[in-house]
Amino acid sequence: MFGAEFPSPVLLASGTCGYGQEYADLIPLDEIGGLVTKAVSLEPRPGNPPHRVAETPGGMINAIGLENPGLRGFIAEKLPWLREHLRRAQVFVNVVGHSAEDFAAVVSGLDGEDGFLGYEINVSCPNVKGGTMFGTDERALADLVARLRGCTERPLVIKLTPNVPDVGDFARICEEAGADGLSAINTFPGMVVDVARREPLIGSRSGGVSGPAILPMGVYATWRARQTCELPIMGIGGIRNAEDALQYVLAGACLVQIGTASFVDPGAAVAVHEGISDHLRANGVARIEDLVGVLRARPGTGPAIPAG
Amino acid sequence: MFGAEFPSPVLLASGTCGYGQEYADLIPLDEIGGLVTKAVSLEPRPGNPPHRVAETPGGMINAIGLENPGLRGFIAEKLPWLREHLRRAQVFVNVVGHSAEDFAAVVSGLDGEDGFLGYEINVSCPNVKGGTMFGTDERALADLVARLRGCTERPLVIKLTPNVPDVGDFARICEEAGADGLSAINTFPGMVVDVARREPLIGSRSGGVSGPAILPMGVYATWRARQTCELPIMGIGGIRNAEDALQYVLAGACLVQIGTASFVDPGAAVAVHEGISDHLRANGVARIEDLVGVLRARPGTGPAIPAG
Amino acid sequence: MLSAGAGGGVAVERAVPVSRRATLLSTRLVARDTWWQEFDCPDIAAAARPGQFVMLGVGLGAPGAWLLPRPFSVGWTGSGGEVGILLRAYGQGTRALAKLEAGQTALLLGPLGRPFDTEGAEVECIAGGVGLAPFIFLAAREAAAGRRVRLIYGERDAGAVFDPGLIARLTEHDPELFTEDGSAGRKGLVTAGLDPASNALLLGCGPTPLLRALEAFAREHGRGLQVSVEEHMGCGIGTCQGCVVRGADGRWVKSCIEGSVFPAEELDWGAI
Amino acid sequence: MLSAGAGGGVAVERAVPVSRRATLLSTRLVARDTWWQEFDCPDIAAAARPGQFVMLGVGLGAPGAWLLPRPFSVGWTGSGGEVGILLRAYGQGTRALAKLEAGQTALLLGPLGRPFDTEGAEVECIAGGVGLAPFIFLAAREAAAGRRVRLIYGERDAGAVFDPGLIARLTEHDPELFTEDGSAGRKGLVTAGLDPASNALLLGCGPTPLLRALEAFAREHGRGLQVSVEEHMGCGIGTCQGCVVRGADGRWVKSCIEGSVFPAEELDWGAI
Numbered sequence A, B: 001m002f003g004a005e006f007p008s009p010v011l012l013a014s015g016t017c018g019y020g021q022e023y024a025d026l027i028p029l030d031e032i033g034g035l036v037t038k039a040v041s042l043e044p045r046p047g048n049p050p051h052r053v054a055e056t057p058g059g060m061i062n063a064i065g066l067e068n069p070g071l072r073g074f075i076a077e078k079l080p081w082l083r084e085h086l087r088r089a090q091v092f093v094n095v096v097g098h099s100a101e102d103f104a105a106v107v108s109g110l111d112g113e114d115g116f117l118g119y120e121i122n123v124s125c126p127n128v129k130g131g132t133m134f135g136t137d138e139r140a141l142a143d144l145v146a147r148l149r150g151c152t153e154r155p156l157v158i159k160l161t162p163n164v165p166d167v168g169d170f171a172r173i174c175e176e177a178g179a180d181g182l183s184a185i186n187t188f189p190g191m192v193v194d195v196a197r198r199e200p201l202i203g204s205r206s207g208g209v210s211g212p213a214i215l216p217m218g219v220y221a222t223w224r225a226r227q228t229c230e231l232p233i234m235g236i237g238g239i240r241n242a243e244d245a246l247q248y249v250l251a252g253a254c255l256v257q258i259g260t261a262s263f264v265d266p267g268a269a270v271a272v273h274e275g276i277s278d279h280l281r282a283n284g285v286a287r288i289e290d291l292v293g294v295l296r297a298r299p300g301t302g303p304a305i306p307a308g
Numbered sequence C, D: 001m002l003s004a005g006a007g008g009g010v011a012v013e014r015a016v017p018v019s020r021r022a023t024l025l026s027t028r029l030v031a032r033d034t035w036w037q038e039f040d041c042p043d044i045a046a047a048a049r050p051g052q053f054v055m056l057g058v059g060l061g062a063p064g065a066w067l068l069p070r071p072f073s074v075g076w077t078g079s080g081g082e083v084g085i086l087l088r089a090y091g092q093g094t095r096a097l098a099k100l101e102a103g104q105t106a107l108l109l110g111p112l113g114r115p116f117d118t119e120g121a122e123v124e125c126i127a128g129g130v131g132l133a134p135f136i137f138l139a140a141r142e143a144a145a146g147r148r149v150r151l152i153y154g155e156r157d158a159g160a161v162f163d164p165g166l167i168a169r170l171t172e173h174d175p176e177l178f179t180e181d182g183s184a185g186r187k188g189l190v191t192a193g194l195d196p197a198s199n200a201l202l203l204g205c206g207p208t209p210l211l212r213a214l215e216a217f218a219r220e221h222g223r224g225l226q227v228s229v230e231e232h233m234g235c236g237i238g239t240c241q242g243c244v245v246r247g248a249d250g251r252w253v254k255s256c257i258e259g260s261v262f263p264a265e266e267l268d269w270g271a272i
């Protein structure tokens, strides 16, 4: 997978594990599949005013504002730790930018460094040119992926946003433009109102919703992406346990990422990893690859209108 | 509002209250604001194979497949009951179609009948011409709304789908095309995998996710719609109690709809109605209109990147 | 308040459902993963008929908890307004409901669905697992009216068998017990208890394979059969159309109001 | 395992946090909506220092329940490995956690954050409401070392006051009590207890208006002040950047690792 060995199909999701260091004290990182770093942008970003996080029904909302030390800060302060402390765990660097140039500069600036496997491109952010998000604009996305493909031979994974009519279309675009894989999905835009104070609870007003609440949406997005392209998929969104993770696998994911669940239990990723191994053993499945996307049709299933 | 008196700002949401009759035995329908019927299509629809519903974390998934008795069946079997039994509760007929012609035929076919106030147009369904959903295709949506506007002088409310990059764009399109109001939001596409059987749990594979899980997304969509247009908005998605409903009101909704919560407690809509009244009284607010969209900015809030 | 019900072709009269917050009077582990719960719910107790069910949930208030109500057969009603439920913990929802403790409250919506229609007939009840519940209710009612039914009850093994003493006390009937491994009662499937020579009306409740076997038996021997089917439910009252099963005429029928008890001939057995 | 912590400019050594499923040994309603909970958690008990906190949650397994952990000051540690928490039920999460019963388990992540840095100093602790918790811990530790601190504790009214007998037993200190309505202790705000003549290091924990008043007092009188701030938290360990407050230099600082205890001069008081 991505030309590398993953000790497990379970990774920690971007933004929920920093740059690895803090979790290393809590869980054996080299026993899970690895991690995706917090977003790295060209310049350091200060992030949003508080409150930045709050609980929502079955999930949480966050608006960190992509706070990060920037490309140089990442290389100087964060990458050395990853390089020196991880032996088997694989690392993807989550990359964010406000323009294709930004993204390209981060990827080019990192590409000669050691200590990570590839990139996860976070396209859930506004494109200063044009105003739309990269991840919701077919043309901008295709151009971005093609451009980044020219900057690196490392695994280039595009993290899809679910805010589109059909994730499948965007999956195909990424494949055609030269991506090596997909991550599905990022958060949903949401808002929490503090009724007593009559103001948004979150400092930047709106934020991204994650956690179990979005589990069925993430599984669906993974399945759609699997219908339209051949790229390996990392399934993300609401995974709490092995059963949730296996929903993603059966729908088409070959790796999964654990985000919000780690806040509830720092051992969540390890438990998912062990639970998947148990499931494979109990069901006589030799390799997880044998389960990827093998969803059977239900008897009597025909073309149907999903909603209502 | 919509040229009519609403006894309360709380209505029952489409698809969760049938055509009113069953709930009339359980709650005093004339004390809440009214209801939106199950979708009505031109021809009867058989609906999807089971399972059609299941629980998800913080919500549920449904894939009923818009089963309904069709325009003639609705007029013959369902409308008479609504006409004869409701005195103060307002009724919107939820309309669905596979083509603009279908929609127009339902609206025209109903327009001369008594027993309802207006239409809620369900655009979360595929357009046979073109393949996209009406609700995610700016052009198709504008044409549809303009066409329906020509068919009726009754309140014409468009029910927005959240599966778009920015609900605000679609809200504006509806306003420009002549709609009288908006409903925000319909369900999110989702999938649940039965891991033991390795098949989708839902007969039609995917379905729509509703319930508290989508509360922050619905509040956000309401707020976005309020930013871009002046139309009255019915807030829908995950409302369990008065506080949830007031989040929608403060974000910009003047009416709210209760869907999934009625399954958990058939008295939910009545409780929300009473809770809102209590809140207004306790806070010395004369009319709920005084709260609509009055969200204050948090101190220190500036332009910000919502996610990550 | 009795109505003919909203379902098509429904003969038996039934009460209009009510929604009540009811106190759990007692709960008791009666077999492996299986609880007998009695709720204080006089309105439903007074109106329910055997074969009907309730939607049982915790409501919207419980902090952090989200649970759609789950359907359970009315397993018994007491003269003090008690409603008894035989609950087997299975997935998320039933595990949560099994944890309810005496003194806590739950929301009950009922009575729901079409009851068994046994008017005057001689009756044989065939129960698989917690499919026993509606027959406890039926047998108790019949016993109270001085009548008897035949009660055939099957489980996988002795550990799963609902306390026979309690069954006897509730129903004044002794079920004929079968277990698959022979660890209690007779060894074998519950269908082994069927008597080809009898003419009694068959009532079946339990897993789908059992219902199928009963249907085949009834067809072969020209016997009347009513079965209670299980399908996922949203509302329980006929509004959401979530609970359909395929009818003999090819239409989807709502199992919450046109069932959950159906005469076998109303169903498409190829699709059950 | 001691490290200097990942936060910038952090002087006091602190232990690496651990995540433990711990049994609730006892829980006791000690004031209106306020519980004293003791968990069996030797690792955290051994490592925690006054001013540090834990993230307390129910984990992922509880069926139907979803709860992000909430931060709570370590309120005391026992020689038997107990960790004491003073928990006031407020919103959804604290209401759920308040319902935990003895014998049930919860997940504790800790010890977290920067402790108070009081090395050798004479200390005055000013607590508003459950802001008392870290000072119970501090006073108990000081008492065990044969030292004393001044403990000033304010609440709205007598009903909210944490059982003085229990405080005395845990800390061997008698707090100077203030209530806003005078229904217990002296009438007035806790800041009325401040002594302009003293030179002791001030430690503050409680609602923001109290912290602001302390800051103004400390600035006016040239006194040292450390405060524990409260901000919403995601991870509690410095990875999510969810918990920022504005630092004196205008940067956002993570209150979970650079705080929650800050020397007053490190914060931008215009933004607190």
Ligand SMILES: Cc1cc2nc3c(=O)[nH]c(=O)nc-3n(C[C@H](O)[C@H](O)[C@H](O)COP(=O)(O)OP(=O)(O)OC[C@H]3O[C@@H](n4cnc5c(N)ncnc54)[C@H](O)[C@@H]3O)c2cc1C
Residues within 6 Å of the ligand: B053, B054, B055, C053, C068, C069, C070, C071, C072, C073, C074, C075, C085, C086, C087, C088, C089, C090, C091, C092, C093, C094, C095, C130, C131, C133, C134, C228, C229, C230, C231, C232, C233, C260
């Ligand atoms: C009319 C009727 C009467 C019933 N009577 C009893 C009874 O007396 N005692 C008893 O123990 N059980 C009874 N059941 C079955 C019981 O409702 C299910 O075991 C329960 O819904 C499963 O929920 P879960 O959360 O444990 O399972 P999960 O699999 O976690 O549930 C997931 C979803 O599937 C649905 N679901 C799963 N299995 C069933 C099922 N068999 N029937 C309906 N929905 C299902 C749930 O409602 C939920 O939406 C009855 C079912 C019906 C339809």
Ligand SMILES: Cc1cc2nc3c(=O)[nH]c(=O)nc-3n(C[C@H](O)[C@H](O)[C@H](O)COP(=O)(O)OP(=O)(O)OC[C@H]3O[C@@H](n4cnc5c(N)ncnc54)[C@H](O)[C@@H]3O)c2cc1C
Residues within 6 Å of the ligand: A053, A054, A055, D053, D068, D069, D070, D071, D072, D073, D074, D075, D085, D086, D087, D088, D089, D090, D091, D092, D093, D094, D095, D130, D131, D133, D134, D228, D229, D230, D231, D232, D233, D260
């Ligand atoms: C370092 C620290 C130590 C604390 N020590 C104690 C203690 O010893 N005893 C005690 O009773 N309380 C303490 N608190 C406050 C306690 O964490 C909050 O009361 C609790 O998080 C509120 O959760 P809720 O679900 O009741 O409120 P809700 O308003 O329902 O919570 C909604 C969201 O806001 C967050 N939130 C709301 N209020 C606060 C707050 N004041 N601080 C942090 N997050 C908040 C919650 O985490 C949640 O994400 C402490 C807080 C911090 C940061």
Ligand SMILES: Cc1cc2nc3c(=O)[nH]c(=O)nc-3n(C[C@H](O)[C@H](O)[C@H](O)COP(=O)(O)O)c2cc1C
Residues within 6 Å of the ligand: A013, A014, A015, A016, A038, A039, A062, A064, A066, A094, A122, A159, A185, A186, A187, A209, A210, A211, A212, A214, A236, A237, A238, A239, A257, A258, A259, A260, A261, B307, B308, D234, D240, D242
């Ligand atoms: C606090 C927080 C910060 C996040 N930051 C990022 C980020 O920097 N880049 C990114 O691509 N995704 C980010 N995400 C999204 C997660 O990686 C993940 O896609 C999402 O949370 C869904 O997974 P979950 O439900 O398991 O949390 C963040 C999520 C959270 C909760």
Ligand SMILES: Cc1cc2nc3c(=O)[nH]c(=O)nc-3n(C[C@H](O)[C@H](O)[C@H](O)COP(=O)(O)O)c2cc1C
Residues within 6 Å of the ligand: A307, A308, B013, B014, B015, B016, B038, B039, B062, B064, B066, B094, B122, B159, B185, B186, B187, B209, B210, B211, B212, B214, B236, B237, B238, B239, B257, B258, B259, B260, B261, C234, C240, C242
């Ligand atoms: C079982 C079910 C059926 C539904 N049918 C329709 C429908 O026919 N037309 C429609 O516009 N929305 C339909 N909806 C969507 C709801 O009206 C509502 O928009 C959605 O459920 C979100 O609200 P909630 O979270 O309060 O349920 C249906 C929802 C459910 C749960």
Ligand code: FES
Residues within 6 Å of the ligand: C232, C233, C234, C235, C236, C237, C238, C239, C240, C241, C242, C243, C244, C254, C255, C256, C257
């Ligand atoms: S469960 Fe809703 S119609 Fe049957």
Ligand code: FES
Residues within 6 Å of the ligand: D232, D233, D234, D235, D236, D237, D238, D239, D240, D241, D242, D243, D244, D254, D255, D256, D257
């Ligand atoms: S709470 Fe996550 S960084 Fe502080």
